[in-house]
Amino acid sequence: MSENAAFMETPMQRERAVTVFEKSEPGRRAGRLPAAGVPEPPLEELIPAKLLRSEPPRLPEISEPEIVRHYNRLSRRNFDLDTGFYPLGSCTMKHNPRLNERVAALPGHARLHPAQDPRRAQGALELMWLLQESLAEICGLPHVSLQPSAGSHGELAGLLLTRAFHADRGEQRSRVIIPDTAHGTNPASVTMAGYEVVKVETNERGGVEMDDLRAKVSEDVACLMLTNPNTLGLFDENIAEIASLIHESGGTLYYDGANLNAVMGHSRPGDMGFDIVHLNLHKSFSQPHGGGGPGAGPIAVSERIEPFLPRPQVVRREGGNGAGPHYDLDHERPKSIGRVRGFQGNFGVFVRSYAYILSLGSDGLAEAAETAVLNASYLRARLAGGRAGRYLPAAFERPSMHEFVLSGAPMKRELGVKTLDLAKRLLDFGFHPPTVYFPLLVDEALMVEPTETETKETLDAFADAVDEILAEAERDPGIAREAPYSTPVRRLDEAKAMRRPILRQPLG
Amino acid sequence: MLAAIGVDSVADLFAQIPEPLRLGRPLDLPEGLSEAEVYERLAGLAARNADAESEVCFVGAGMYDHYVPAIVDAITQRSEFLTPYTPYQPEISQGGLQAMFEFQTAMSELTGLPVSNAGLYEGPSSLASAGYLAIGATGRRRFVVSRAVHPHSRETLATYAGGYDAEVLEVGLDGGLTDAAALAEAVDEQTAAVFLQSPNFLGAVEDVEELGAAAKEAGALLVVAVDPMTLGVLKPPGECGADIALGEGQPLGNRLDFGGPSVGFFCASEEHLRRMPGRIAGETVDVDGRRGFVLALQTREQHIRREKATHNICTAQALNALAAMVHLAWLGREGFRELGELLVRRTAYARERLAAVEGVEPLHEAPVAREFAVRLGAPVGRVLDRCAERGIAAGYPLAREYPEFEDGLLVAITERRTKEQIDALADALGAAIRDLSGEKAGVA
Numbered sequence: 001m002s003e004n005a006a007f008m009e010t011p012m013q014r015e016r017a018v019t020v021f022e023k024s025e026p027g028r029r030a031g032r033l034p035a036a037g038v039p040e041p042p043l044e045e046l047i048p049a050k051l052l053r054s055e056p057p058r059l060p061e062i063s064e065p066e067i068v069r070h071y072n073r074l075s076r077r078n079f080d081l082d083t084g085f086y087p088l089g090s091c092t093m094k095h096n097p098r099l100n101e102r103v104a105a106l107p108g109h110a111r112l113h114p115a116q117d118p119r120r121a122q123g124a125l126e127l128m129w130l131l132q133e134s135l136a137e138i139c140g141l142p143h144v145s146l147q148p149s150a151g152s153h154g155e156l157a158g159l160l161l162t163r164a165f166h167a168d169r170g171e172q173r174s175r176v177i178i179p180d181t182a183h184g185t186n187p188a189s190v191t192m193a194g195y196e197v198v199k200v201e202t203n204e205r206g207g208v209e210m211d212d213l214r215a216k217v218s219e220d221v222a223c224l225m226l227t228n229p230n231t232l233g234l235f236d237e238n239i240a241e242i243a244s245l246i247h248e249s250g251g252t253l254y255y256d257g258a259n260l261n262a263v264m265g266h267s268r269p270g271d272m273g274f275d276i277v278h279l280n281l282h283k284s285f286s287q288p289h290g291g292g293g294p295g296a297g298p299i300a301v302s303e304r305i306e307p308f309l310p311r312p313q314v315v316r317r318e319g320g321n322g323a324g325p326h327y328d329l330d331h332e333r334p335k336s337i338g339r340v341r342g343f344q345g346n347f348g349v350f351v352r353s354y355a356y357i358l359s360l361g362s363d364g365l366a367e368a369a370e371t372a373v374l375n376a377s378y379l380r381a382r383l384a385g386g387r388a389g390r391y392l393p394a395a396f397e398r399p400s401m402h403e404f405v406l407s408g409a410p411m412k413r414e415l416g417v418k419t420l421d422l423a424k425r426l427l428d429f430g431f432h433p434p435t436v437y438f439p440l441l442v443d444e445a446l447m448v449e450p451t452e453t454e455t456k457e458t459l460d461a462f463a464d465a466v467d468e469i470l471a472e473a474e475r476d477p478g479i480a481r482e483a484p485y486s487t488p489v490r491r492l493d494e495a496k497a498m499r500r501p502i503l504r505q506p507l508g
Numbered sequence: 509m510l511a512a513i514g515v516d517s518v519a520d521l522f523a524q525i526p527e528p529l530r531l532g533r534p535l536d537l538p539e540g541l542s543e544a545e546v547y548e549r550l551a552g553l554a555a556r557n558a559d560a561e562s563e564v565c566f567v568g569a570g571m572y573d574h575y576v577p578a579i580v581d582a583i584t585q586r587s588e589f590l591t592p593y594t595p596y597q598p599e600i601s602q603g604g605l606q607a608m609f610e611f612q613t614a615m616s617e618l619t620g621l622p623v624s625n626a627g628l629y630e631g632p633s634s635l636a637s638a639g640y641l642a643i644g645a646t647g648r649r650r651f652v653v654s655r656a657v658h659p660h661s662r663e664t665l666a667t668y669a670g671g672y673d674a675e676v677l678e679v680g681l682d683g684g685l686t687d688a689a690a691l692a693e694a695v696d697e698q699t700a701a702v703f704l705q706s707p708n709f710l711g712a713v714e715d716v717e718e719l720g721a722a723a724k725e726a727g728a729l730l731v732v733a734v735d736p737m738t739l740g741v742l743k744p745p746g747e748c749g750a751d752i753a754l755g756e757g758q759p760l761g762n763r764l765d766f767g768g769p770s771v772g773f774f775c776a777s778e779e780h781l782r783r784m785p786g787r788i789a790g791e792t793v794d795v796d797g798r799r800g801f802v803l804a805l806q807t808r809e810q811h812i813r814r815e816k817a818t819h820n821i822c823t824a825q826a827l828n829a830l831a832a833m834v835h836l837a838w839l840g841r842e843g844f845r846e847l848g849e850l851l852v853r854r855t856a857y858a859r860e861r862l863a864a865v866e867g868v869e870p871l872h873e874a875p876v877a878r879e880f881a882v883r884l885g886a887p888v889g890r891v892l893d894r895c896a897e898r899g900i901a902a903g904y905p906l907a908r909e910y911p912e913f914e915d916g917l918l919v920a921i922t923e924r925r926t927k928e929q930i931d932a933l934a935d936a937l938g939a940a941i942r943d944l945s946g947e948k949a950g951v952a
Contacts, residue, residue, distance in 0.1 A: 006796075017602065017799045020610050020837050029840040031577055036850050037927040038857035043741060043849060046856045047875040051713050053743050056845035057617040060837050067837050068579055071830075074607060075588035079600035082587035091593050099543050101585065104765075107561035108554025114767030115567050115904050116558060120896065123556030124766050137536050149629035149768065150823040152810070160671050188810035188820035192640060193671040197815040235524045265535050267525045282823060290827030291604035292594035292626075292787060294769030310667075331908065338667035342570060342632040342660040342756065343767030355550055361540030373521045378509040385512075399524060427600055435596075438811070456509060482795075487599040489800040494598075497790035497804040501781070503623055504613040 012077065012488045020060045020070050021505045030064035058507040077488040078291070079432055085458050087379075089403045089435035089447025090183065090231060092261045092283035094368075097359065100286065100352035109351050114343035118328050124347065125327035128314045131354045132298075138260075138365070139277045139300035140270025145309045146298045147345045151258060152185040154278025154297030155225070157310060159193035160337045161276055161301065162223045162252045164308040168335065171250070173222035179208055181231045181439045183258060195222060202441055206234040206396040208242055217249045227256040228272065229263070231439045231447070233376065233400035243273025252276060252305070260284045261451070262373055262402035265366025275302045285353035296349040307335040312344065371452035372402040375459060379450050380404045382463040387470035391415065392422075395442040402451075408444030415473045417480045419444040422469060424491065425483035429465040560764060563896070564929050568879045568920025569709070569904040570631060570658055571758045571767065572737070575924055577838045580761045580831050589830055594787070594823070598802045599794075604826060605801035608789035611829045614836050618739040619753035620746025621775040625786040627829040628821060631756025632661040634772030635703065635733055636668035637785045637819060638752045641776075642701035642729045644783050644818070649674040650698045652728070654686040654719075656708035659909035661733060665703070674700065684712040684872025684881065692722040699728040701752075706742070707735055710881040710906075711855075711918065712874035716748035724749060736760050736773065736832075738877045740848030752776045759922075761835030762828050771828035782808060785819030787826075847923060851878040855921045858930045862919065865934050867941035871916050879920040881906065881913070884937070886944035888917055894940035900933055 043052060062070075080086075086093035104110065112124055132144040148154040159176065166173050176195040178186045180202055187197045198216050201209040207230070224246045229235045236242065246253050255274040261284045269277045281287050282295030289295070301309065312329035319325055329344065360368060380400060383392065391411035394404060408419035423433035423446075435447040450459060473480050484490060515521060522530070541549070565573040583589065588603060595601030595608075608626035615624040628634045635658075639651055651669065653662055655678050666676050679691045686704060695702055702723035706714040720730040731752045732745040737759040745753035758770035776784060782805065790804025810817040839847060859880045862868050867885030884891055888905045895902035906916030919933075 013796075013798065017606055017801070019606065019613070020833075021613055024841075029843055030579075031838040031840065031843045033843060033846050033850060034923055034926070036853050038854050038930075040853055041856075043852060046852055047713055047742070047877065050717075051715060051743055051875065053739070053741055056740055056841050057614075057744075059614060059617065059839065059841045059844050061840050061842070062837055064579060064838065067834065068582070070837075071583045071589075071607075071834060072586070074603035075583075075586045076603065077601075077606070078588040078592055078603035079597075080588045081591035081593075086593070088593055088596075093593060096591055097543075099546060101590075103547060103550040103554070105581075106551060106554040107559050108551075108557040109559075110763045110765055111560040111573070112557045112766040113560060113565055113567045113573065113764050113901065114571055115569050116766075116901065117892065117896070120558035120901075121766065123553035126556070127550075127553050134537055140531075149633065150821070152820040152822045153629060153633070156668075156671070156820060160667065163671065183822075184810040184812070184814050184817070185820050185822050187815035188813070188817040191815045191817070192668075192820050194673050237524060237526060239529065240526065263525070266522055266531055267529050268531060271531070272529055280823075288590045288827075289593045289823075290825075291589055291592045291601070291607075291830070292826035293629075293824040294828055295823040296769075337670065339660055339663040340633060340667055341630055341664055341768075342658070346768035347766035348763075348769050351550065355546050357537070358541050358546045358549060359543070362535040362537040364540040365535060365537070370518045370521075374509060374513075374518055377513045377515075377521055381513045399521065401521070401524070423597070424599070427597065432600065433597060484599050488602050489599055489794040489798050490796055492598050492794050492800045492802050493792045494802050497792040497802050498807070501788075501804050502791040503781075503788055503804060504609065504616045507613070507617060 010486060019505045020062065021507060023062050023066060023070060024060040026061055028061045028063050030062065030067055084430055085454060085462055086432040087434050087448050087450045088432060089449040090258055092449060092451055094286055094451040095453035096286055096288040100355045103355050104348050104351040122327055125314055127354055128350055129316050129327055131350050132314060134357050135279060135298055136300055138264060140268030141277060141300040141302055143306040143309060144298055144300045145313060146350060147310045147340055148297040148299060149341055149346055150295045151278055151280040151297045152189060153340060154299045155185055155189035156192055157340045158254050158276040158278055158299055159189055159195065161305050161308045163193060164337050165252060165305055166222055173220050175221045177216055177221055177224045180441050182225060182227065183231060183256060186225050186256060205398055206232045207236040207238055210238055213245065217245050219249055221249060221251045223252045223254050225254040225256060227259050229259050229401045232396055232405045233403040234396060234398065235401060239272050258283060259402065262369055264369040265362065266369055275305050281349050281353040286356040287349045287352050294346055294349060296346040308337050310340050311336040368452045375450045375452060375454055376400060376402050376404055379448060379459045379463060382459060383466060386463060386467040388466050391470050392446060403447060403449035405442050406446040407442050408446055412444050416477045417473045419446050421480040421483060425469045425480040426465060427484040428486050431462055431465060563899045563901050565901045566903045566919050566933055567901050569918055570756050571764055572920055572922050573764060573924055574759050574922045576761055576763055577835060579838060580834045583834050584827055584831050589827060595803060602801060605789045607830045607833060609791065609801050611833045612789060614833055615773045615775055618736055618744065619775040620744030621753055622778050623781050624775040625784050625788050627825045628772035628774055628786050629825060630768055630770050630772045632658060632664040634754045634774050635661040636664045638731045638754055639665050639668060639674060639701060640672060641780060641783045643672060643674060645729060645780060646700045648698055648700035651676045651701050651703060652679060652694045652699050653703040654679050655681050656686050656710060657703050657705040657733060658709050684710045684874040685714055686719055688719055691719055695722040695726045695728060697726055699726050701729040701731050703731045705733040707738060707877045707879065710872060711876040711879035712872060713742060713877055716745060720749045737851065738848055740845040741852060742877060757832050760832035762831050769825060769828055771825035771832060783818050784808065786821050786824055850923055851921055854925065855880060858919065858921055861930055861934045862937065865938040867945065868937055871913060879918060881916055881918050883915045884917055884941060886941040888915060890944055891937060891940040895936045898936045900936050902933060902937060
């Protein structure tokens with residue numbers, strides 16, 4: 001580090017990263033265990049010595065106050081949604097109500113064993129059934145499985161459903177069509193499901209290029225995967241025609257629900273002609289993102305796909321002789337693709353998202369989508385009215401919905417400042433940057449999704465910050481190129497982490 | 509705001525949705541509720557569940573009622589850990605990235621394998637992901653799986669294999685353990701991977717080293733599912749020849765939550781690093797030379813590599829991995845070993861205590877660590893109901909997944925299950941079996 005850089009260090013930068021393992025001192029400890037209370041023979045009398053470990057694993061030896069301090073320090077080296085604006089496109093970083101944490105932590109939910117007899121877990125199964133019903137109504141499709149653990153997991157399940165559907169009709173199809181704007185998980189899921197990816201181009205209005213699609217649809221196409229509105233934040237106006245093209249050729253239509261926040265309560269994938277939909281409960285339905293999970297990726301499907309849903313499936317059975325309904329897990333599903341994970345899914349996530357749906361209700365969900373689209377449209381207009389209009393124009397002229405994509409190509413050309421530089425400089429202004437370099441077809445892409453839970457004041461402040469950074473770059477582009485300056489660490493050498501990976505703390 | 513956008517109404521913003529595709533009515537869901545009403549509604553549902561706070565839980569089968577220390581909640585509920593997204597901007601995500609790096613270090617140390625990822629969704633799907641890795645690594649398409657591997661893992665593997673088109677061969681049991689001769693017989697030069705679990709689903713500690721020899725010889729990968737809570741005392745899979753060790757991370761700092769969210773861990777030998785699924789944090793330096801952490805080896809991942817990615821996973825379980833790490837730090841080196849010993853000794857006591865009950869027999873005699881299987885001399889479902897009346901969830905019935913053990917019950921022990929509770933379980937089982945056999949005799 002130069003002398004100057006050392007002089008300018010912030011307190012947090014001075015606090016060098018030390019892992020919990022490096023804080024270990026022999027003999028220290030935090031937790032105390034109960035006494036055995038039973039006979040304590042040597043372990044070798046209970047388990048053959050050759051199956052036993054010779055030395056305990058070198059876990060940290062550290063006191064509780066030091067653990068708390070360590071992780072509190074680490075937490076301060078994170079930026080989070082509760083602290084500031086997080087317009088990360090495609091991720092729907094909306095506020096996470098604390099009520100949802102409270103109800104998820106109730107012992108009746110948090111300490112319920114997943115193998116509890118369904119007769120003694122009626123509340124949990126009813127909650128899952130109610131959530132299934134709510135999601136079915138929101139999607140406009142009759143059946144839901146809550147099992148998949150994330151969007152990508154829902155995609156894989158959906159593609160396996162497609163495979164099972166075709167196999168059941170005695171057909172073998174080998175290709176899945178996806179637009180070049182698709183999330184990376186789509187093509188990765190296609191490969192894992194044993195299909196070949198066929199890419200379809202994007203037209204000048206940001207939708208699927210219909211001629212290209214017509215050329216690629218065939219009886220070998222199992223499925224078309226689409227996000228609508230797509231990752232450009234644009235609703236594909238040709239969706240009805242796309243759906244009939246695919247259905248006529250015998251394929252299924254898959255909806256990536258990552259962008260459902262734009263249309264909840266206004267338009268439903270089932271009504272658009274989709275057969276299979278995955279939802280990201282951690283996006284549209286407010287499960288906190290946890291620094292990269294947990295989430296959940298339920299799938300909603302049409303009648304013709306239903307027989308293949310993963311098992312077990314939560315069902316409601318009507319009681320006889322005046323008894324009320326009861327809920328059960330149906331394991332007897334002969335055409336099911338089988339399980340995609342253990343037990344019933346990420347129930348803790350279901351509790352939070354069901355609490356969210358109850359809180360907003362039918363009126364609130366529709367209003368959330370309206371405000372999400374309003375906020376995004378406003379922010380886009382605000383940016384266009386400033387320097388961003390010149391340096392960061394919209395990738396597509398037509399109005400966008402809950403998110404929009406700008407291209408930093410003019411900024412790079414005229415100022416020598418890349419989208420990455422702008423993103424890093426935004427960190428110094430206290431904002432999480434938008435998604436960068438995605439979708440891939442937009443040069444120097446910047447993808448902005450403000451969500452409905454932000455105020456006009458926050459949107460204005462963000463637009464002002466972008467404008468200020470561009471003004472600063474007009475004077476001295478070097479400032480953005482070397483940003484950030486104020487973060488706990490500055491730009492990191494990612495190439496080094498690639499060449500010679502250090503993936504764990506060496507232990508003495 | 510509308511004026512700035514240049515439209516007259518919010519409805520105009522939805523004009524790009526073609527008219528026939530607009531819903532045109534409110535969703536058929538109730539109107540929104542106040543916070544207090546939502547709380548009451550959900551508390552009412554929660555009250556209709558018999559949870560491990562209201563009854564004594566001997567149910568395991570992959571998820572266990574361990575005590576989660578208070579600091580786990582305090583730390584994981586901090587906004588700074590709870591509410592960020594995946595650390596795509598490392599300069600403002602050092603806390604989360606370092607926590608991943610620490611988790612990787614801990615899991616690597618527990619399993620005895622050099623490389624760990626930052627976590628996958630949960631246990632069974634992690635095992636299925638190992639299958640996908642094995643196909644890529646060997647170019648072969650056949651799996652050999654012990655029947656003693658968790659039924660959910662076997663079923664998930666079969667589901668995934670339906671996609672990437674692999675064949676799954678199952679190897680049977682012998683005395684509660686994987687049938688070694690049958691395993692050796694099943695493995696050949698077409699085998700991509702051999703899947704074992706230890707302790708296995710019936711609680712028995714397998715001799716992984718001995719069983720795995722057949723895999724080694726055939727050039728197949730040896731994949732071992734482990735219960736992390738036993739690794740303070742049991743030989744780590746890395747020392748038994750495992751190429752991949754993985755499992756359900758719930759016992760580490762994660763609550764039961766009726767099955768999730770938890771975290772799956774996934775460790776491997778060095779040669780499989782570039783085929784690993786999931787996020788991996790790596791250490792590096794910033795422009796001024798400060799130590800820092802980034803997402804490493806992202807070129808494996810879907811957002812870069814798309815259809816050529818090693819896996820499709822994106823959102824995983826970072827918060828749950830943090831919970832696991834905090835719990836491990838709280839236990840510490842000594843505490844973790846002590847906990848393992850405590851589990852082994854209480855389990856031995858419970859097994860012996862139950863076996864002394866009239867109508868209860870061990871299902872197998874193999875060594876066990878924290879769970880064991882018994883056979884009951886009365887219908888298992890009815891015995892479980894009787895025990896539930898006494899406030900005891902007596903265990904996991906084996907009949908659905910192991911029809912050959914229709915009378916089988918799997919009993920799990922944690923540090924929460926005291927000697928007194930074990931004695932109460934023995935009494936409850938004894939009384940239930942006595943009553944039910946009496947009934948049967950009476951009918952006859």
